[in-house]
Amino acid sequence: MARIYVALDIEATGMDPERDEIIEVAAIKFRDEQVLERFETLVQPRRPVPLSVSSLTGLTMRDLRRAPIFTHVAPRLRQFVRNYPIVGQSPEYDLQMLAAHGLELRNPVYDTFRLATILLPDLPAYSLASIAARLGISVAQQHRAMADVETTMAVFLGLCDLLREYDLETLRRLADYTTQAGLPESDVFEAVYRELAEQGIGQLGGVLAERLRTAVPGVHHAAELVFLLPRERPSRLEPTGRIPQLDTEWIGHLYGQAGIFAQTLPGYEHRPGQILMAQAVARTLNEGGQLLVEAGTGTGKSLAYLLPAVFHAVERGETVVVSTDTLALQDQLFAKDLPLLRRALETAAEEDPRLARAAQFRATVLKGRSNYLCLRRWFLRQREPFQSRAEALLAAKITAWLPQTETGDRAELHLTSEEQAAWAQVAESEGACLPHRCLFNRRNQCFLYRARATAESAHIVIVNHALLLSDLLAESRVLPPYHHLIIDEAHHLVDEATQQFGFQVAQEDVRELVRRVLGLDHLGRFTGVLGELWSALAALPDATARGFARELGEKLTEWWPRVEALHHQAEGLFLLLGNIVQHHPAENGSYDRQVRITQSVRHEATWSAVEEVGQTLTTHLRSVCSALHWAGVRVDELPETVRDEVSELVTELDVLERRARELHDRLQEVLFAPRAERVYWLTWRAQPPHLSLNMAPLQVASLLNELLFSRLETCVLTSATLTVDRSFAYIREQLGLTDADELVVDSPFDYASSTLLCLAEDIAEPGEPGYQRQVNETLLGLLRATRGRALVLFTSHSALQAAYRAIKRPLEQEGILVLGQRIDGSPRQLVERLKARPETVVLGTNAVWEGVDVPGEALSVLVIAKLPFAVPSDPVFAARCEAYADPFHEYAVPQAVLRFKQGFGRLIRSTRDYGVCVVLDRRMVTRRYGQSFVQSLPPCTIRRTTTAQIPRLAQEWLVRQQDRLAASTAGGKGGQSNGSAGS
Template sequence: MTQVFVALDLEATGMDPSRDEVIEIGAVKFRGGKIIDYFQTMVRPRSVLSFGIQTLTGLTNKDLNEAPRFAAVAPKLRDFVKQAPIVGQSVGMDLEMLAAGGLGLPNRQYDTFEMATMLLPELRTYDLGTIAATLGVPPSHKHRAVADAETAMHVFNRLYDRIEALDDATLDRLAELTRISQSSLTHLFSAVVRERRGEVDSYGGNSIGAALLAKLGGEREATPEAAFLVTRARPARLEPTGVEPEISPGTLRAAMGAEGPFANALIGFEERPQQLDMMLAVANNLNRGGRTLIEAGTGTGKSLGYLLPAALHAVEHGDPVVVSTATIALQDQLIKKDIPALRAAAADAARLDPSSPIAKLENLQASVLKGRSNYLCLRRWFLAQREAVSSETQAQLYAKVTAWLQTTETGDRAELRLSQDEGSLWGRLAEEEGACVPAQCVFHRRNQCFLFRARAEAEASHIVVVNHSLLLSDLLRNGSVLPSYRHLVVDEAQHLEAEATTQAGFSVSRPQAVDLLKRIIRDEAQLGTVGALGMTFRTLTSVSGNQGRAAAADLQMHLQAARNASADALSGIERMFVTLGEFVERYDSLATGYERRVRVTGALRSDPAWSQVEIEWDGAAQPLGTLVELLRQFSDVVETFDDEVLPTRLEILTELETLESDSVELRRRLFQLLSQASDDMICWLSRHQTTGETSVHAVPLHVADLLRDELYRRCESITLTSATLTTDRTFDYIKDRLGLEDADELNVPSPFDYAASTLLAVMDDVPEPGQPGHQKALQRAVLEICRASEGRAMVLFTSHNALQTTYRALKADLERDGILVLGQRIDGSPRQLVERLLANPKTVIFGTNSFWEGVDIVGEALSLLVITRLPFSVPSDPVFAARSELFEEPFIDYAVPQAILRFKQGFGRLIRSADDRGACVVLDRRVVSRRYGESFVASLPDCRFIVGNADEVSSSVRDWLAVQNVTSAPRH
């Protein structure tokens, strides 16, 4: 690298250039790894620093009192930077901030964030610290300008090295794509190409598409850019071993004993009788077959509790076990932590006795399998590369995929960080059901196809990890993705009903319907008639000779008919969605939030205006039928061409067939939703508040029968587990919801000593939700108890509105006491909020949704959990409302148990290890004032329980947290 660069970082009073001011500037001038000069200065702002900024940067108002004003600093910085390109993390924002202060720097800029999203697609987050750690750059003191600028310099250099390692064709393609997307990185890619050509010009003029196609045609040796296209060996399928030994309880006891292999292999291992009980139950289920529900309290070691027996069964029998989870976090934990732990214990066992059952787990194979749309389809990718790039977003997406293809082994989009817009284009590159004909795909033949490689790996695996969504969609769509299996473990089983509801339901929005019609045929000013039919017509009529001329004559009339039908269908659909939108406005005029929902009940269908919807739907359905017929006729004509005459025949046919089946499906769905009321379906309309778009939805009223018929019946054994399955200490509710009335059950209590570690307090002087004075009293209560705990707290809300109101009311008061307040969707992502709490425990997080489950904060940083309101479902929610009608006492038999499961999940955030100590304060007095409230308390482990007013509870919390946890031993 011969060029001189300047790495820049600023600290400011906030993130808004129109309002906030620079308070510190750090810059480093460098060439390659050599630092030439530093620039560092504080800047005195006109406003005072907020508490949050002081906490984040470590700067105080006093530190800045003597500093120069921005106007005095700006010329010095300009002089330091001169013409050098400026690099930095999200450097565009820093330059905007400087410009707002009066210092415009027109220099070229390179954003390390943008570079990293392209060159390190595997990262979950792209903050500077994470990027630096991934690249092996030593950590710096964070959030001070010059240190961060120096880190950005090292990060830039390492990323630049990665660019230099790319081949010429990839670099050329990236330079072109980043030019189209108007990214300044295009200069960087071009500069590397030019610099390289000055030395060696051996790849000149190549394009990635040509190189790859040449490789496919076998015309040249493997080029570096085509390295991911090497033909791969297929792993051997898992075959039954033919032996039928049962998993012996003795094997499990010995493995988990104080002298067993797990004790040697796992750091911090402790014998847990509860975990062993769970293992024995899972083993029994696998040995005998059946259905078992297991609630495993926090700290049981639940995942190892089912993984060990599942792995023993699968390895001994050559019989795979599928493990389904609801969240990616748990999938990651299984694959990255628990399964390696099994292998480590197996290696230890093998040293002592190579013939022991545990030793055989050394060869344990495990894989994650996802739904088909997660994998890049190479056929579609290369087809897309032949076409012109039509938007900046498309160019950004293609640039990311081009760089990613150099390293990915999986083709799984989860490895890529895509913006929402880029993500919406992903579908065009992913495998689409019905559009893939493996027997005719070169990538499949060579075992290069990512989807089929993932499937082959799953077929070779003992443990196949999937999510509930794939598990259920595979069942409902003829089981074409998962390998055949007889044994299933469902973790996070409390989500199974909701996922089955989603998978068995469907929805249609106006943009979806319109997009489909436009994909079939549309007229465009510049391009003429396009869409599948227009393009097919052009392709066929460009074929020379008689066949092309005959096709033109045959299809000319059909093309005009298709244009007319499309226009009619389009206007019918547009009118229909306008009328449906009016229904939402009329029936749900008071709703707030992001989405309005109106259930389509008998009463709504008998509204005279509903017949207008049906008329408009009829007006669209008939021309849609005509389009389906025309798609078939075009297919028939394409069929008559030979591959030599029409090399893209197969691709055209696949496209036409996909559109035909999508159109048939659209008609079927809209007919079912609008004209064919069924007692077994819950239908509703929704209207998005910001986009104004209306959608129609339908889901089954019951899923228990569906689960019984489609899932349980096909499995010899199924184990369903979670930390929250029981309500009021029974499995009755979950059994009823999941159709598992005859299942065995096991409740494994948590090994933690909650009586010694946890104070459960109910504040009885906050009026019930909806009563006068509720919000004010709630605010006062939160303020007092967060002061009592000195932060270290998480406050759980059931709505974002309530969160925002409380946040606005309390932030200043708490921050005056030195307690930082962070709000979900206000101060960052859940992960960022948790990181800030861990870095500075004098913090309170206000959270909704995702904070009720899955957040795992061990230790003192989370000592207080506040549940502001019992988490009942919103009564107007269409699914909840429709299912409630099935109960004689819907509130007690449906709403309460559902809320208890959620309440238990929330409570479970507090105590995450045997050494944790904390207080859970419930601000909803219905827990003690209503009869059903007892069930909420009875569903929790035995804690120290008190009821009192705000002062009493705050003082109890203070006293409770002042005591060290002396009973850290698990309760057996």
């Protein structure tokens, strides 16, 4: 590419162009790989550099004191950049900062981040360093302007090289889609396309595409060729006919000091609790039934259930399904624990034929339908004009990704929230597919059913709770038949069942239905499936097809006003529902609101108008159903050759008819025929605007028993948090597991020696005057004393922001970095910064109460600002409380205790860990139910104390633990974490 570009980067004191200042600028002018000129300078700011910036860049006021001010730098930079295209990593921020300082650049701008999200869909993160690593580019330094500019230039050139690997047809589409999306990067796609076309490179794709166009109308580029060729299906797992009993004593030996893991894992620790759990799982697999296991942190529960499950599945030729709540645990099991288990089995395979057979186990991950691209919907969608920038950009990402993907899983794509919404138009969904009619499924190209076929051949199938539960209700099951189930993170099962056994109807659902059924374009032509069917039939030479096309055209003219009325009635209904939400006060000043649809709401004057509009709306929905059904029946009467020509449109007719009936039935239930065993509510979200009608079952225990537990031979449910006061009574009642066996496996960690639990006695209760002020003051004293190394957990973002504003400046003046969730980054980003720089405090809310793993001294202090009780106005929580004689103690407290235990579990993650947990909620001490929280924790050293004493106690405890650990290490007694085996 002979064009000249300028790679540009700045460093600044913050992210706000109006308040923050530039402290460094660098740029490189280049053509291809030739560097033509460099520009680099520090810039003197008017105010001190914040600690958070110094910690990243290494720049201090001492470095900047003699640098020029920006007004002296700006003319030189403008002359350097001139009119050349600017290349940067997310350069909008850099350009806004320059403009705020008086240098406005209107050059074309190409974003390496945006290019990478299209061309490198498999990256887990899109930082400049991550993109560079994927392209094989070494990065010596980060967060300095010239180093980042050099990396940006190399990344841009590497991405252009990737583009040259596509055929011309694909490049043409990428250029067109990015143009429609309004991306300046379309120039880059266009330039590479022209370069290859002029050089005669990439013509093979064009030749293949031409052959494909001739053979299969509607398919336009070479990347699609692969989807029209049949693929082999893996053979199904067949029962071996053997019904051996797992030898629990032998299994226990495998976890011992001379067992297979000790031979394979460096530093492996023999853990009696892990053996107890593995043997209990094995007995349950032998005898059938249900088992509840609470396995404390460090037990190694994943390997405790995976090894017996593998033996059982391989010996009997049966599938064992493992379900998790989080993607992180799914990934850990598949990418870390199962390979580790296979390696251990292979290492010892010569010792026992059972180990050799088990080492041949097959495992796979299966996700919910909506994670997979539907090829039928994707190719249909390309026939229609894009309605938004997000749709066009999604099309570009899919086009670049299709030649690469084997799974069709959207997790391989980096999608914005708007693109995620557009993904729903091309994703698999329940009711959106008729497998026996689908061309792609018959050829084994359908991503979803290929994943299902792989699962049918696997011994271990890893899923998440959402798929596990939604599959129970699906007409066409995704999961293969199974009779043995292990549910990890089982404390989330009730919440997930509440969501999956309920439903939601949003305004966008009706809009999408209308768009897909029938519409008019700007030229007055009919669109949607009915419009496309009419056009397709009219274009065929068959006389019967053209005759039906004329009949259908008359019907479309008749139906269009009804479909248009459906759209207007839906808009009117949701406008009225929005008014109802606005007339009910929001909790805690939140912009997001939930309003339970109680009998009192149904007796409000506005509800009568809702019912009136709802009646008209449901009538129009029935008309749409009738129209779709009529068209489907009439097409079935046409000759087979005609039906084959429009088979995809016929499938879409069936799909949309079912979707319309589903919307009709759900609206009918919520508006006119509510059921006593269900709760209904409205949800209004401010950003992005969203209004929905919702339903959830009041209780899920009976549904779980009917749909899941009663169909299984074996079910093991495990988590680190299942008991309250050492009792499974609450979780039993929630899940309806009256006959399950129980096992509590205590953590192998010595909490009494390693962990101090400080309970504040003199702080105001949450909600009382002065509470937030006392929290802020206590945090300041505590975090000064410990020099950070802390995670502070809040139950609301408003409380987090209040503390952040109060403690950030005074702590950072003393060299302690303060980072807030959703303020300074995502939970993952903040945790990584805490690991890299222990003199840091991370403030987090819901997403940080679970899943955060920071072993070692970087996290030595955990503060729980408030006991995590549910919001009383939450519709489902409020409705369920009504079923209890004492809802607070029978329902609210146990729920909060389990949540509290999850938060507490962030502190100690290995045998060498130690720390202090501070609870700034006096109710732990003053209320009777506070003992439930304390007694549900491992046996720590407990101090009930004043807030003034907490900093000293924490500091002394940490110093004592450091001395103890040093002495232990010197004596050769230091323990070692077991990695995933100890998780």
